Structure formats: C-alpha cells, structure tokens
Amino acid sequence: MHSPSVSHRNAVDQILRYLKSAPGKGLTFSKNRDLEVVGYTNADWAGSVTVRRSTSGYFTFVGGFKPEKPMELHCDNKSAIDIAHNPVQHDRTKHVEVDRHFIKEKLEKKISRLLFVKSEDQLTDILTKAVCGRVFYDSLTKLGIGDIYAPT
Template sequence: MHSPSEDHMNAVLRILRYLKFAPGKRLMFSKHGHLNIDGYSDADWAGNVTDRKSTSGYFTFVGEAKFRGTTKEICELLWLRKLLTELGYKPTSTMNLFCDNKAAIAIAHNPVQHDCTKHVKMDRHFIKQKLEAKVFQFPFMKFEDQLADILTKTISSKAFYNSLDQLGIGDIYVPT
C-alpha cells in the first residue's frame, strides 16, 4: 500500500478477472450444533522472488506457520472466542490451530529452541504461553489438507477446487 508497483497492480487485476468470471460463487454457512473454533495457518518464507518478502495467510472456522502467521491466527482465534463469549456462546473446547510444519510445532512446544530475531522470540513466547494455558492446541496435519496453502502458494487446480469445497465456497449455477 505504501509503494505499489506494477506487480501489485497485476495481482489486483488477476483477482478482479477471477471475480468477473465467477459470478455464481457463494459462501455456504452450515449449522454444526457446536461452536468449536479452528484455524488453519500457513506462510511462505521469503516466497516473493521480486522482494523476498514472506506471505502468511490463515482461515478461521467457528463451528467447524510459521510464527508470524501463527501469532496472527492465534490473535484471531482469541478475538473470536472473546466475541462469542460476549454474545453468550462461550466455546467449551480447546481451539485447534492446524499446522503442516512439524518444525514450527516443535519450536512452539520447546522453550529451549534458538531464536533468530526478536520478533520470532516474542512470537514464540506468546505461542508457548497460550499452549501452556491450553487456550489452543497445535495438531499436525498433512500439507495436502492445509487449507491456508491457497493463500500462500501456487497449488494445482485440483487442490484449489478441493480447498474451495472445504471452505464452503460453491457455485450457485452448478446443477445439484
């Protein structure tokens, strides 16, 4: 936003083209009878070949990683939990933050790991504190099942459409 480039404009145009040719897309909200809060977090470390910046993304489900992205997702999970509590629907189970990175999970559970930067050190302590308080758990999942990959990586069209199905995004024009 501070210094937009031609690459940024190309990304915006790509999103607009997708939206233009997907007018029947809808988001389906299903009633599951519970208010479990789960999150999916992913990051591509220095994945942008132009400026070597990282991209992190996450999805949060109500009723249904690295450290920078994980910390943002934990904050989102905590905010949703507080919001639901204020609305009178206090979640009763531990929240899940699904991660496909075993190293990130190990570092979050192990206080003796080395820290590369002050940001990672602060994030690691924040994550460790929430883990010890059993606010959330950090289950491992196979990378094929990681929904947040759709936000951070180039994936196959099969994986893309599978992710859309899991996210509840469908096409109102497709015959049932």
C-alpha cells in the same frame, strides 16, 4: 499494501477477472451445534523472488462462542510446532521470541492446541503459493465456497 506496484495491480486485475467469471460463487453458512474455533496457518519463507519477503495466510473457522474445547491451529511445519512446544528458548528463535511466548502461554493454559496437518490437507496453500486447479477447487469446497449455478 504500503507501496503497490504494477505487479500488485496485475494481481488485483486477475482476482477481479476471476470474480467476474464466477458470479454464483459464495460462502455457505450452515447452522450446527459445534462451539469451536479451528484455524489453519501457513507461510512461505522468502517466497517472493523479487523482494525476498515471506507470504503468510490463515483461515479461521468460528462455530460459536464460549468454545467447549481448546482452539485448534493446524500447521504443516513440524519445526514451528516443535519450537512452540519447546520449553527452552534457543538463540536461533530470537526473532520470534514475543510471538513464541504468546503462543506458548496459550498452549500451556490449554486455550489453543497446535496440530500438524499434512501439506495436501493444508487449506492455506491457496493463499501462499501457486497450486494446480484441482487443489484450488478442492480447497474452495472445503472452505464452504460453492457455486449456486453449478449443476447438482
């Protein structure tokens, strides 16, 4: 974002080509009585082979205000979940100390719940890694992205 390169421009061009080829794609908003917040988060560790930086992504679904139960955060990394629930701060987690304490506080106050999700059900994989077409289109359906021109 701060130092865009040719590869970034190529990625934007690819996104624009996809959007141009799918004019009927859009989000479906439906009315329901659920008052909950559900999130999915994922990251690849140093996934960029050129700069060795990680890519992270998240989706948040908001079903209303004043939730009746704790926010659910779905994560496919059991180690991250264990660290968040661990009452002892280990030396190896110093680089995430501030974030860890913030999350731990929300877990203790029952504002949030950190839940494990199997990789095949992890919606954010389409933001953090290359996935096959089937996984990509399945994820779009789960995210409520439909095509108004698709046959029913």
